Amino acid sequence: MGEAIVITSGKGGVGKTTTSANIGTALALQGKKVCLVDTDIGLRNLDVVMGLENRIIYDLVDVVEGRCKIHQALVKDKRFEDLLYLLPAAQTVDKSAVTPEQMHKLINELKQDYDYIIIDCPAGIEQGFQNAIAGADRAIVVTTPEVSAVRDADRIIGLLEKAKTVESPKLVINRIRNHMMKSGDMLDVDEITTHLSIELIGIVADDEEVIKASNHGEPIALNPNSKASIAYRNIARRILGESIPLQPLEDKNKSVFGKIKQFFGVR
Amino acid sequence: MKKRQNVTIKGTKDGIVLHLDDSCSYEDLKKELDDKLSANQTTEGERHLTPVKVDVGNRYLSDAQREEIKNLIRQKKNLVVDDIESNVVTRAEVDKLRAENEVVTVSRIIRSGQVLEVPGDLLLIGDVNPGGTVVAGGNIFIMGTLKGIAHAGVFGNDQAVISASSMQPSQLRISDCINRAPDNAQKTEKREMECAYIDDNHQIIVDRLQVLINLRPNLNRFEGGH
Numbered sequence: 472m473g474e475a476i477v478i479t480s481g482k483g484g485v486g487k488t489t490t491s492a493n494i495g496t497a498l499a500l501q502g503k504k505v506c507l508v509d510t511d512i513g514l515r516n517l518d519v520v521m522g523l524e525n526r527i528i529y530d531l532v533d534v535v536e537g538r539c540k541i542h543q544a545l546v547k548d549k550r551f552e553d554l555l556y557l558l559p560a561a562q563t564v565d566k567s568a569v570t571p572e573q574m575h576k577l578i579n580e581l582k583q584d585y586d587y588i589i590i591d592c593p594a595g596i597e598q599g600f601q602n603a604i605a606g607a608d609r610a611i612v613v614t615t616p617e618v619s620a621v622r623d624a625d626r627i628i629g630l631l632e633k634a635k636t637v638e639s640p641k642l643v644i645n646r647i648r649n650h651m652m653k654s655g656d657m658l659d660v661d662e663i664t665t666h667l668s669i670e671l672i673g674i675v676a677d678d679e680e681v682i683k684a685s686n687h688g689e690p691i692a693l694n695p696n697s698k699a700s701i702a703y704r705n706i707a708r709r710i711l712g713e714s715i716p717l718q719p720l721e722d723k724n725k726s727v728f729g730k731i732k733q734f735f736g737v738r
Numbered sequence: 739m740k741k742r743q744n745v746t747i748k749g750t751k752d753g754i755v756l757h758l759d760d761s762c763s764y765e766d767l768k769k770e771l772d773d774k775l776s777a778n779q780t781t782e783g784e785r786h787l788t789p790v791k792v793d794v795g796n797r798y799l800s801d802a803q804r805e806e807i808k809n810l811i812r813q814k815k816n817l818v819v820d821d822i823e824s825n826v827v828t829r830a831e832v833d834k835l836r837a838e839n840e841v842v843t844v845s846r847i848i849r850s851g852q853v854l855e856v857p858g859d860l861l862l863i864g865d866v867n868p869g870g871t872v873v874a875g876g877n878i879f880i881m882g883t884l885k886g887i888a889h890a891g892v893f894g895n896d897q898a899v900i901s902a903s904s905m906q907p908s909q910l911r912i913s914d915c916i917n918r919a920p921d922n923a924q925k926t927e928k929r930e931m932e933c934a935y936i937d938d939n940h941q942i943i944v945d946r947l948q949v950l951i952n953l954r955p956n957l958n959r960f961e962g963g964h
Binding site: 622623625626628629630632666668 | 847849850851852865867868869870
């Protein structure tokens with residue numbers, strides 16, 4: 472019996488899809504059987520980021536409406552030996568094509584065959600969000616060090632707590648620019664974690680390589696030399712239960728970093 | 739056997755008190771009250787209103803009945819009802835009273851989009867994040883950081899106060915007063931252990947917590963001791 476993890480953020484453009492793709496890839500690299508589920512119906516792009524767009528035959532809505540079996544709709548990632556699959560979203564309909572009950576049933580079915588189901592959630596708090604969290608056991612909230620993103624993350628955490636179906640959400644802070652944090656022009660990691668008061672599971676530096684890799688349909692996690700890749704791989708290992716200290720950003724900033732560690736250690 | 743009087747008038751050091759018996763029927767009581775006050779009618783032309791208290795013992799009076807008694811007394815003599823005392827209150831009234839006087843303890847974070855409402859005082863163990871709102875009929879005490887909106891004395895209690903360990907609200911509301919954070923708030927400024935209250939000019943003032951000791955003595959609920 473696998474575990475379903477929803478990747479959500481509230482605000483759009485903070486890197487939900489990139490995070491989903493990379494955490495999924497990193498978990499597969501660890502030898503886990505992973506299925507990525509894109510619930511952004513009508514605006515799918517997880518398939519693009521994974522470079523699997525051309526192979527889509529059936530989609531999530533086809534499965535839900537019984538036009539095909541689940542395994543027919545799953546797109547296999549050839550870079551892995553039978554470890555990484557994608558269930559793409561439909562592009563021609565919208566979010567109301569699926570209900571939370573249907574999603575719950577679908578995810579439960581997938582949990583029989585996979586170790587991890589990574590659910591890519593659409594932006595917003597409407598039906599798409601309700602669908603995405605319906606079958607999830609755990610949640611990862613992605614935010615960037617911007618006030619608006621943190622505000623939306625706060626709202627999402629509130630909704631997740633209210634839903635009660637998912638256990639306490641974990642936080643990923645994406646697109647960190649170290650020089651801006653140091654100069655105080657950006658919220659720092661410490662400030663964000665104190666504000667949201669949920670457990671931090673990873674920080675990812677802003678890296679042009681991530682954008683390049685996404686555009687080539689190759690998740691950055693496949694490239695072992697990038698800082699962002701290591702960050703995603705570490706998140707995957709933390710999901711698996713390993714305790715790995717957070718990677719220092721560019722240069723070691725003892726005071727901030729010590730506090731994060733302390734915060735991490737206390738919880 | 740002499741019939742027991744349902745209405746007795748007594749003069750005490752607090753003024754005149756009308757004792758209305760609680761074992762007879764309401765109709766009998768009304769009739770006797772009417773008779774008694776009419777019988778004692780004096781023809782003094784002096785329009786001097788005397789305040790009286792009414793004690794109805796263990797009888798429950800509805801609002802309409804209270805009004806009726808008041809009018810009855812008012813019509814007959816130069817008496818005006820100061821207060822009607824009854825030993826009986828309804829369960830609903832007690833529940834309401836208790837809720838209004840209770841300090842509700844809540845231990846969680848009020849996040850963006852969430853609203854926490856309590857009828858009495860609120861003791862929040864946690865933060866109010868920006869976009870979150872706490873509303874209380876009485877006072878609000880926040881053990882964490884207030885970054886959102888707090889509204890105390892929501893039913894029109896000007897005496898209500900808001901206090902927080904760290905005061906960085908986006909808005910403060912007490913009764914019908916609203917105060918918002920200045921647009922160019924200094925982030926570095928320490929705002930610890932502060933309180934907000936309505937001053938004599940009907941403005942919300944934020945000050946050190948300790949000023950409440952003198953300004954709001956009614957916050958003291960501890961009785962006895964030394």
